Amino acid sequence: MPLKIPDTLPAVDILKKENIFVMDDTRAHTQDIRPLKIVILNLMPLKITTETDLIRLLSNTPLQIDIIFMKLKSHTPKNTPIEHMMMFYKDFDKIEKEKFDGMIITGAPVENYEYEEVTYWDEIKRIFEWSKSHVTSTLYICWAAQAGLYYHYGIPKYHLKKKMFGIFEQYCLDAKLPIFRGFDDIFFMPHSRHTEIRKQDILNDNRLSLIAESQESGVSIVMANNGREFFITGHLEYAPYTLDQEYKRDLGKRDDVDMPKNYYKDNDPELPPVVRWRAHGNLFFTNWINYYVYQETPFDISEIK
Incomplete structure (x- = not known):
């Protein structure tokens, strides 16, 4: 997929070295088509890593995509240079009058807080509500x-x-759902979380559809509004060594984190991970873009409602 992103975004050089086709602004302006507009609210601490992970997965169809990164005005990240945020990210209030074909909202390291205790919860609520009328699928x-x-x-x-x-x-x-087109009956997904949602709560609400689950990790993917909303409890976007970095970061500092299961070769953290989720991660994001964004969004983006 030709992705229209700023020429100087660090992910560009990383992904070009992986032979992933990334279209920078200069070339994108020469193509006479309407690109899909995808906004990414990146709440992860290591912004550049997450940018790269998501762009890698959005690069698998012949559609041109215009990527916009959103940041919160009510929160200043500690692990990403302010210069990077100022150059590549826009505050919500700068784009809230715009409409988007798709939106991705990432995880955040605030699981152990109640939602109302999160310092940026009020702004998150505004964005969640805004997405209902300004985004085709989130x-x-x-x-x-x-x-x-x-x-x-x-x-x-x-x-x-x-x-x-x-x-x-x-x-x-x-x-039979288009989001699973090409999927095997069983697929693998990384999980990295201290909290969970429970199956019965999902089944009790007829507005929600539980579409994937795990005997060990529980609720996996929930769909609502015929695909206008997907809720994914894991991380199909993770790069091979992300769990390794998280494990070694927390080793000796927390007593509620064990070695990641089913991850390292021979369960030995001195050996490399066994990547089991890459193909389905690519397929999931491709299916989302194709069937729930491209085929559902109006040609006149202002008609999204």
């Missing part, structure tokens, strides 16, 4: 999935005694 990932289900549908989260951490088998519950 992907909520990890904490954002839990927060979105809570805000839109009143679904609670529950704290875990031990972090749900590792690579877990997931089962498609409705293989």
Whole structure:
């Protein structure tokens, strides 16, 4: 997929070295087509890593995509240079009058707080509400999935005694859905979270569809409004070594984090991880763009409602 992103974004050089086709602004202006507009609200601490992970997955169809990164006005990230944020990110209030074909909202390291205790919760609520009338389809990932289900549908989260951490088998519950086109019956997904949502709460709300789950990691993917909203409790976007970095960051500092399950070769953290989720991660994002964004969004983007 030709992705229209700023020429100087660090992800550009990284992905070109992986032979992933990324179209910079200069070349994109020479193509006479309407690109899809995708806005990404990146709440993860390591912004550049997450940018790269998501752009990598949005690069698999022949459609041109205009990527816009959004930041919160009510929160200043500590782990990304302010110069990077000022150059590549826009505040919500600068783009809230615009409409977008798709939106991705990432996880955030605030799971152990109640939603109302999160310092930027009021701004997040505004964005969640805005997305209902300004975006064709939204992907909520990890904490954002839990927060979105809570805000839109009143679904609670529950704290875990031990972090749900590792690579877990997931089962498609409705293989006929376009989001699962090309999927195997079982696929793998990384999980990295201290809280969960529970199956019965989802089943009790007829506005929600549980479309993938795991015997070990529980609720996996929830869909609402015929695909206008997807809530993903794991991280199909993760790069191979992300869980390794998280594990070694927390090693010796927390007593609720074990070695990630089903991750390292021979369960030895001195050996490299076994990547089991890459193909389905690419397929999931491609299906989302094709069937729930491109084929659903109006040609006149102002008609999104």
